[in-house]
Amino acid sequence: MHPASYRDTWAEISLDAIEHNARTFKKNLQRGCKLMAVVKADGYGHGAYETARAALRAGAEYLAVALLDEALELRAAGITEPLLVLGYTPPRSVEKAVRAGVTLTVFTTDVLEAVEAAAAVSSRTPARIHLKVDTGMTRIGVRTAEEARSIARQAIQTPGVALEGIFTHFATADSADDTFTREQFRRFMNIVDHISDDGIDIPLRHCCNSAATMQYPDMHLDMVRVGISLYGLLPSVASERDTHPLKPAMQFKTRLVQVKDVEVGTPVSYGGTFIAERPTRIGTIPAGYADGLSRSLSNRGDMLLHGRRVRIAGRVCMDQTMLDITDVENTEEGDPVTIFGKSGDAFLHVDEIAELMDTINYEVVCLIGKRVPRVYLYKGKPAASVNHLIGEIPAQDSPS
Numbered sequence: 001m002h003p004a005s006y007r008d009t010w011a012e013i014s015l016d017a018i019e020h021n022a023r024t025f026k027k028n029l030q031r032g033c034k035l036m037a038v039v040k041a042d043g044y045g046h047g048a049y050e051t052a053r054a055a056l057r058a059g060a061e062y063l064a065v066a067l068l069d070e071a072l073e074l075r076a077a078g079i080t081e082p083l084l085v086l087g088y089t090p091p092r093s094v095e096k097a098v099r100a101g102v103t104l105t106v107f108t109t110d111v112l113e114a115v116e117a118a119a120a121v122s123s124r125t126p127a128r129i130h131l132k133v134d135t136g137m138t139r140i141g142v143r144t145a146e147e148a149r150s151i152a153r154q155a156i157q158t159p160g161v162a163l164e165g166i167f168t169h170f171a172t173a174d175s176a177d178d179t180f181t182r183e184q185f186r187r188f189m190n191i192v193d194h195i196s197d198d199g200i201d202i203p204l205r206h207c208c209n210s211a212a213t214m215q216y217p218d219m220h221l222d223m224v225r226v227g228i229s230l231y232g233l234l235p236s237v238a239s240e241r242d243t244h245p246l247k248p249a250m251q252f253k254t255r256l257v258q259v260k261d262v263e264v265g266t267p268v269s270y271g272g273t274f275i276a277e278r279p280t281r282i283g284t285i286p287a288g289y290a291d292g293l294s295r296s297l298s299n300r301g302d303m304l305l306h307g308r309r310v311r312i313a314g315r316v317c318m319d320q321t322m323l324d325i326t327d328v329e330n331t332e333e334g335d336p337v338t339i340f341g342k343s344g345d346a347f348l349h350v351d352e353i354a355e356l357m358d359t360i361n362y363e364v365v366c367l368i369g370k371r372v373p374r375v376y377l378y379k380g381k382p383a384a385s386v387n388h389l390i391g392e393i394p395a396q397d398s399p400s
């Protein structure tokens with residue numbers, strides 16, 4: 001049984017938007033290039049399972065997560081498609097991965113040896129691996145052609161192990177300056193060529209994230225790894241491209257649980273950092289920083305109520321936040337509030353919140369807590385979901 005939610009705060013996720021975004025990427029890929037949908041961190045907060053399903057429906061051929069735990073969760077939920085763990089998997093967990101048919105990223109011999117040992121005892125072979133090359137991110141991966149060749153040679157000599165892929169990750173693909181990305185690509189291709197000189201053919205060479213996929217079609221190679229833009233968000237402050245019209249998939253919603261009129265001089269929330277300078281109407285919403293609504297938005301962030309902007313009044317608390325709703329007419333308890341997303345004709349973009357928080361949109365969506373139920377919409381209607389909200393989604397706020 002999946003847990004139900006009785007609270008008046010939810011994240012509304014359009015699976016239609018995710019399908020649209022995945023299809024948009026598919027349409028723009030170079031011939032023969034596969035789409036890998038990156039659904040790590042619970043699908044960037046959107047729900048890994050539902051996102052994966054939507055991306056697969058739209059034609060994605062491969063999935064990626066950061067950790068083996070995430071991969072096993074997807075397998076347990078019934079996802080049987082190819083699935084790569086992008087991060088490090090400790091040797092002690094490798095057998096579990098191989099038995100689950102999960103593709104592993106390898107860049108050290110101890111992990112490769114664990115894959116070899118697991119392949120020898122598992123019926124789920126070949127054990128698929130992708131070799132990670134560090135071309136400038138300075139995070140994980142082999143750094144030299146010698147290291148890469150040595151791991152590749154060892155891998156192809158082992159029965160039951162398939163060296164299916166080789167990949168690298170760009171550090172500055174979302175920047176307007178292409179110099180470093182081109183240099184990373186050059187380093188990557190140089191290593192790929194060295195391996196191929198040894199007579200080793202690796203079928204899936206991949207390096208592009210969302211930004212690079214949109215910006216550098218010449219680097220698509222055999223597969224691209226699209227994360228943030230699958231969710232309809234742009235990887236940088238760069239403006240949207242005509243070729244990739246994206247639809248943000250998530251809206252974050254709540255409702256007023258109390259409305260009160262306070263007199264001049266009334267302090268609001270912890271520390272009394274907001275003091276009413278006029279007769280003020282305060283609306284309280286049941287969402288706070290434990291839900292991913294950052295405390296740094298205190299007295300600075302806006303939300304939407306009846307299509308109008310309202311400002312956060314005082315400090316964001318752990319579970320509740322107050323809004324100055326004085327300027328919006330006819331407000332009452334139960335009215336829907338949009339933390340980000342659509343309200344009437346108005347739209348508050350997650351990028352605006354990211355900027356106020358001095359961070360990137362990735363972090364804002366990832367921060368939305370586990371206790372916020374995800375409500376899925378498919379073909380414009382509420383869909384079966386892992387969590388579901390008790391009660392109706394306000395009609396006026398349903399995506400069109």
Ligand SMILES: Cc1ncc(COP(=O)(O)O)c(C=O)c1O
Nearest residue numbers: 038086169209210225226227228
């Ligand atoms: C190795 C790797 N590939 C692909 C991605 C997807 O990147 P993006 O979300 O910018 O598309 C990530 C995300 O951080 C990553 O770590």
